[in-house]
Amino acid sequence: xxxxxxxxxxxxxxxxxxxxxxxxxxxxxQFDDPDGAAARILxxxxx
Amino acid sequence: xxxxxxxQPALSVTVLAVPGIHCAGCIGKIERGLxxxxxxxxxxxxxxxxxxxxxxxxxxxxxxxxxxxARLGVEAQPRRDEAARRYSAARPLLGPLAVAGFAAMxxxxxxxxxxxxxEGSTRDLFHWISALIAVPAxxxxxxxxxxxxxxxxxxxxxxxxxxxxIGVTVATGLSLxxxxxxxxxxxxxxxxMLLAFLLAGRVLDALMRDRARSGVDALLAQAASGAMVLRxxxxxxxxxxxxxxxxxxxxxxxxxxxxxDGEIVVGASRFDQSLLTGESAPVAAGPGAAVLAGTLNLDxxxxxxxxxxxxxxxxxxxxxxxxxxxxxxxxxxxxxxxAARYYAPAVHTLAALAxxxxxxxxxxxxxxxxxxxxxxxxxxxxxxxxxxxxxxxxASGSLMRAGIMVKDGSALERLAAVxxxxxxxxxxxxxxxxxxxxxxxxxxxxxKAALALALASHSRHPLSRALADALAAAGHRPARIExxxxxxxxxxxxxxxxxxxxxxxxxxxxxxxxxxxxVAGRPTxxxxxxxxxxxxxxxxxxxxxxxxxxxxxxxxxxxxxxxAVAHQIGxxxxxxxxxAAKQALIERVxxxxxxxxxxxxxxxxxxxxxxxxxxxAPGGASEVSAQAADFVFVGxxxxxxxxxxxxxxxxxxxxxxxxxxxxxxxxxxxxxALAGMVTPLVAAAAMSASSLIVVANSLRLARAxx
Numbered sequence: 191x192x193x194x195x196x197x198x199x200x201x202x203x204x205x206x207x208x209x210x211x212x213x214x215x216x217x218x219x220q221f222d223d224p225d226g227a228a229a230r231i232l233x234x235x236x237x
Numbered sequence: 238x239x240x241x242x243x244x245q246p247a248l249s250v251t252v253l254a255v256p257g258i259h260c261a262g263c264i265g266k267i268e269r270g271l272x273x274x275x276x277x278x279x280x281x282x283x284x285x286x287x288x289x290x291x292x293x294x295x296x297x298x299x300x301x302x303x304x305x306x307a308r309l310g311v312e313a314q315p316r317r318d319e320a321a322r323r324y325s326a327a328r329p330l331l332g333p334l335a336v337a338g339f340a341a342m343x344x345x346x347x348x349x350x351x352x353x354x355x356e357g358s359t360r361d362l363f364h365w366i367s368a369l370i371a372v373p374a375x376x377x378x379x380x381x382x383x384x385x386x387x388x389x390x391x392x393x394x395x396x397x398x399x400x401x402x403i404g405v406t407v408a409t410g411l412s413l414x415x416x417x418x419x420x421x422x423x424x425x426x427x428x429x430m431l432l433a434f435l436l437a438g439r440v441l442d443a444l445m446r447d448r449a450r451s452g453v454d455a456l457l458a459q460a461a462s463g464a465m466v467l468r469x470x471x472x473x474x475x476x477x478x479x480x481x482x483x484x485x486x487x488x489x490x491x492x493x494x495x496x497x498d499g500e501i502v503v504g505a506s507r508f509d510q511s512l513l514t515g516e517s518a519p520v521a522a523g524p525g526a527a528v529l530a531g532t533l534n535l536d537x538x539x540x541x542x543x544x545x546x547x548x549x550x551x552x553x554x555x556x557x558x559x560x561x562x563x564x565x566x567x568x569x570x571x572x573x574x575x576a577a578r579y580y581a582p583a584v585h586t587l588a589a590l591a592x593x594x595x596x597x598x599x600x601x602x603x604x605x606x607x608x609x610x611x612x613x614x615x616x617x618x619x620x621x622x623x624x625x626x627x628x629x630x631x632a633s634g635s636l637m638r639a640g641i642m643v644k645d646g647s648a649l650e651r652l653a654a655v656x657x658x659x660x661x662x663x664x665x666x667x668x669x670x671x672x673x674x675x676x677x678x679x680x681x682x683x684x685k686a687a688l689a690l691a692l693a694s695h696s697r698h699p700l701s702r703a704l705a706d707a708l709a710a711a712g713h714r715p716a717r718i719e720x721x722x723x724x725x726x727x728x729x730x731x732x733x734x735x736x737x738x739x740x741x742x743x744x745x746x747x748x749x750x751x752x753x754x755x756v757a758g759r760p761t762x763x764x765x766x767x768x769x770x771x772x773x774x775x776x777x778x779x780x781x782x783x784x785x786x787x788x789x790x791x792x793x794x795x796x797x798x799x800x801a802v803a804h805q806i807g808x809x810x811x812x813x814x815x816x817a818a819k820q821a822l823i824e825r826v827x828x829x830x831x832x833x834x835x836x837x838x839x840x841x842x843x844x845x846x847x848x849x850x851x852x853x854a855p856g857g858a859s860e861v862s863a864q865a866a867d868f869v870f871v872g873x874x875x876x877x878x879x880x881x882x883x884x885x886x887x888x889x890x891x892x893x894x895x896x897x898x899x900x901x902x903x904x905x906x907x908x909x910a911l912a913g914m915v916t917p918l919v920a921a922a923a924m925s926a927s928s929l930i931v932v933a934n935s936l937r938l939a940r941a942x943x
Contacts, residue, residue, distance in 0.1 A: 194359075198366065202343065209339045216331055226284030232261035 248278055249295045251302060253313045256287050263311065270309040271302070289313070300475050326443035333378040334436040340374035341429035345921070348426040352918045364416040364423045371425035375409050378432045381439065397577040397622060400584055404617035405431060411610045427614055427920045434928050435622040442626035445633050446645050464489065464496040467540060485543045489534045491698050497530050497543045504539035508532045509699075519750065531840055535699060536742070571647050572889075573625040576896060584616040591911050608913045611920070615910040616903055619924050624895030627935040632888040632942070639942040641870045641881050648867035652851040652885035654832045656785055658878070659823065659845070661837035662792035662802050662810075665855060666774055668873060669838065671750050671766040673704050678764065681754075684716065685762065689754050691715035692729045692740035700752050700766055701729070701740070728752075771875045775806050780879035784886075786834065791819055793841045819845035836878060838862050853878060884941040891938055895931045902927040 215221065255267065264282045267289055271280035276294040283290065291302055299315035306313040347363045355363060379402070386398035405428045412423040464487035466476040473488060478496045481487070486502060489495055495508075505523035510532045519535050522528055528541060588609045595605035626646065633643035643649060663669055681689065690713050693705040718731040718738065728741025737757040744753070750766040778788050790810035792799045799812035811822065823845050826833050835842070835849035838857060846852035846865040854866035863869050870877035906923050909915050 194362075201346070202366075202370070205339055205343055209335060212335045213332065216328075216335075221331070223283045223285045226264065226282060229261040229264055229284055233265040 247295065248292045251291050251293065251299050251315065253289050253291065253299065253302060253306065253315055254287060255282070255289050255306070255311055255313045257312050258282065258284065258287060266309055267306065267311055271305060274302075274305050277302075277305075298475070326446050327440055330381060330436060330440045330443055333381060334433065334440050336374050337378035337429055337433040337436055340370050340378070341426065341433045344371050344426045344429055348423075348917065348921070351423075360421075361416075361419050364412075367423060367425045368413060368416050371429055372409065372413070375405060375428060375432065378429075378436065379405055382432075382435070395577060395581045396574045397580075399577070400581045400613075401431070401435060401617060401622065403585070404428075404613045407610050408614045408617075411607065422917050424610075424614060424917050424920065427917055427924060430921060430924060431617055431619050434619050434924075438623040438626040441630040442646060445630045445643065448637065464493075481543055483543050483545065487541050487543060488538060489541055490538045491534055491536055492702070494533050495528060495530050495541065497541075498545040499528055499541035499543045501526050501528060502540045502542050504537055506534050506536040506539050509535055533699070571625070572650050572892060573621070576621065580621065584613065587616070587907065587911075588612040594911075595913075604913070608910070611913070611915045612907065612910045614920055615906045615915055615923065617924075619928050621896065621899045623928055623931050624899055624935075625892055627932050628888050628891045628895060628938055631935050631938040632884050632891075635939055635942040636868075636881060636884050639877070639880060640872045641868055641877050641884075641942065644867050644869075648851060649885045649888050651832075652834065652867065652882060653889040655834040655851055655882065656787070657826055657831040658781055658786050658788040658834040658836065659791040659819075659826070659849070660788060660808075661839060661842050662790055662794055662799055663768065664838040664857065665771075665836050665842075666790065666802060666806070666875070667768045667770055669768065669855075669857060671700060671703055672769050673700075673707050673752075674765045674767065675707075677762075678707060678711065681762065681764075683713065685754065685756075686711070686713045687716035688718070688733055688738060688756070689740060689764070691718045691733075692721075692731060692738065692754075695721050695731075696723050696729050696740075700750065703766065704740075704752065704764065770802065770805065771873055773874045773876045777875035777878050778806060778808065780876070781882065784879060784882050786882060791822060791835075791837075791845070793819070793839070816841045816844045820848050823848045834882075837866075853881060880942055884938075887941045888938060891935055894934055898930055898934065899927060902930075 255263075258264065258267065264284060267282055268280045271277050271289070271291060276297045277291060278294075279292040281290050282288070289306075293302070303313045303315060344367045347367050351360055351363055382398045382401050382405070385396065386402035389396045389399060408424040408428040412425050412428070415421070415423050463475055463477045464481065465473050466481070467486045467488050468474055476485070476487070481497045487496065487499070491506070501522055501524050503524065505521070507519040507521045508528055509519050510529065522539075527544070528539075530545075591612045592605045592609035595608055596602065600608075629643075629646035629649050632649060633646070636643055660666055678686070686708055690705055690708040693701040693708070694715055696702070716733060718733045721729065721731040723729045728739050730737070730739045730741070732738065733756070737755075739753075739755040741753055741755065743751050743763060752764050752766065754762045754764065781788055788808055790799060790803050790808050790812075791814055792810065792812050793814055793816075794812060796812040799810045803810035814822065819842065823833050823835060827848075827850065832851075833849045835845045835852045836854070837846055837852070838855050839862065842854075843862050843865045846854065846862055851868075852866040853868040853870065854862045856863075856869060856871035868881055870881070902923065906915070906919075909919065
């Protein structure tokens with residue numbers, strides 16, 4: 191049972207970190223151009 | 238990605254629409270090409286919205302950027318609402334969805350250990366942790382539902398959000414009470430899962446509308462939004478349509494659309510008014526003649542003194558007519574809300590009866606209330622909330638791949654009910670642009686065709702461009718010509734193998750439009766031009782008839798031109814109808830109990846498109862029409878019409894099946910709840926199973942538009 195006291199906070203913290211990362215990505219405009227992001231990987235950088 | 242120079246504070250930002258981009262190569266070409274232009278600091282393409290945002294020195298204007306893009310081979314138009322950030326329906330829902338998903342997963346994890354037998358203080362601890370996660374998450378993620386339910390109740394109506402809000406609130410309240418009491422069952426996981434599923438449905442619905450809107454935006458950006466204005470000092474300057482004032486003189490090149498009503502000061506030309514009136518024959522106008530905004534200058538550059546601009550133009554008159562007719566649309570009640578009208582009172586009565594029944598049977602107040610709550614939770618319309626949006630999203634995704642953009646879900650519902658179609662002629666049944674006669678082109682010897690292509694490619698005149706496109710598509714290569722000169726209003730003149738050649742306006746006007754190909758010392762060849770029926774027009778109308786939709790023509794063109802087309806495709810027709818008459822006819826047909834589909838492209842069709850039960854516009858439609866229509870199809874083929882109707886009907890079939898599935902689930906689960914046998918585990922399992930079945934059934938629509 192003592193394991194729970196450590197594991198539950200860790201699980202919640204990791205989950206919250208994921209949630210925070212999602213909110214950051216949304217504010218940062220990462221979802222503004224989903225199709226473009228998929229296409230950009232194909233652009234060659236000659237310079 | 239290479240490091241871009243940092244934008245300096247004095248830079249200005251311009252947003253251009255680039256509707257033609259389609260691959261990663263285009264992105265690289267535009268961004269690198271623009272960044273290499275002097276004065277441009279940075280260019281960033283948004284591929285989803287088909288836009289490029291350019292940071293540049295303030296002395297460069299949008300026209301220069303468009304010219305730079307044209308040198309790169311990319312067609313671009315300046316956007317009118319440059320800085321305005323586009324409204325997104327999906328964005329405000331993404332946060333709640335993420336929170337509900339996160340909380341549901343964590344609470345579910347805790348619930349699993351409770352279900353597998355956690356006892357005593359461990360169970361209490363898990364319930365308390367669940368409550369700490371769930372209550373704030375429900376307050377945040379449930380807001381969209383609480384909001385909509387509250388505003389419906391305040392107006393004395395009910396919608397799907399009312400039973401959802403009541404179910405979620407009651408489940409949360411009871412769970413909190415149980416947690417404080419140290420009870421056995423908490424329903425936090427069910428309430429959160431419900432919110433997560435429903436929000437997923439809403440987000441899909443909103444994404445569909447966003448995608449369609451950006452598609453329509455890209456089309457709209459192609460409309461003319463200004464004019465070259467001749468200033469008093471003789472200089473020419475680009476002027477935005479909104480900044481045009483009566484008295485200004487604008488120079489309109491051949492092939493350009495007028496941005497304002499006015500009177501010709503210098504020059505004479507012919508004007509294509511089909512967008513405004515539906516009239517297909519070009520109208521000749523000389524000095525002193527009045528010309529209208531939205532018409533296309535066909536022949537020669539003219540100077541036009543602006544008489545009305547902005548809100549005073551003929552266009553604005555049409556806009557006023559449209560405002561009056563959008564009420565039909567707003568009165569339409571979506572199928573999910575119609576279902577909620579019966580569903581919400583039914584489940585609330587059922588829950589109340591359950592409480593009363595158990596009290597009468599001698600149960601305690603607490604036990605009776607718990608059973609009532611179980612009924613509310615189990616009947617919470619999880620599958621019903623997904624039934625409509627998922628089906629519509631899948632179907633509209635399929636339609637979009639087929640080149641038909643759906644403005645919103647209710648459009649699919651309205652289109653499915655249609656049994657009468659009214660079609661505009663110019664630009665809808667026909668292509669709305671002059672095309673060279675195929676027989677005349679076929680009769681040209683290859684060297685003449687190569688010569689005609691070479692001459693035509695030197696002009697931006699609409700006839701030249703149509704001719705060049707047709708010849709290039711037929712596989713001809715331009716011949717070598719020298720000393721090319723274009724004389725506006727007359728034609729293109731050059732020398733070819735030492736002989737004088739010309740592609741010019743015929744000397745003797747012979748009714749329709751035509752171009753003459755002259756080679757000195759040889760007989761002149763005449764290439765007639767005419768507006769053609771769209772490919773597959775007859776086939777599309779037959780398919781509509783087979784779907785039980787009766788079609789006829791409703792046109793503003795003169796009776797003779799309409800009769801010719803009507804005869805060709807075997808439809809009845811009404812000609813010479815002005816915008817108000819079109820609107821009145823639609824009201825009359827609707828009054829006789831028919832559901833009307835209007836298909837049109839011109840400004841004159843705008844009010845009719847807004848008044849009809851459902852409306853479709855072709856991709857080349859005027860701004861007003863593309864905005865008023867529920868569907869916009871790209872491409873030339875009219876087969877988009879039966880395809881859209883078929884897909885809409887298939888969608889409604891699946892929606893009804895989904896309702897049946899959701900109700901079937903309730904029929905199975907409600908007796909369990911009434912008997913007091915539903916635990917949180919049973920509720921969670923039943924809810925996910927029914928939602929998955931509804932989603933799976935909707936996915937069958939992925940090929941609806943084929």
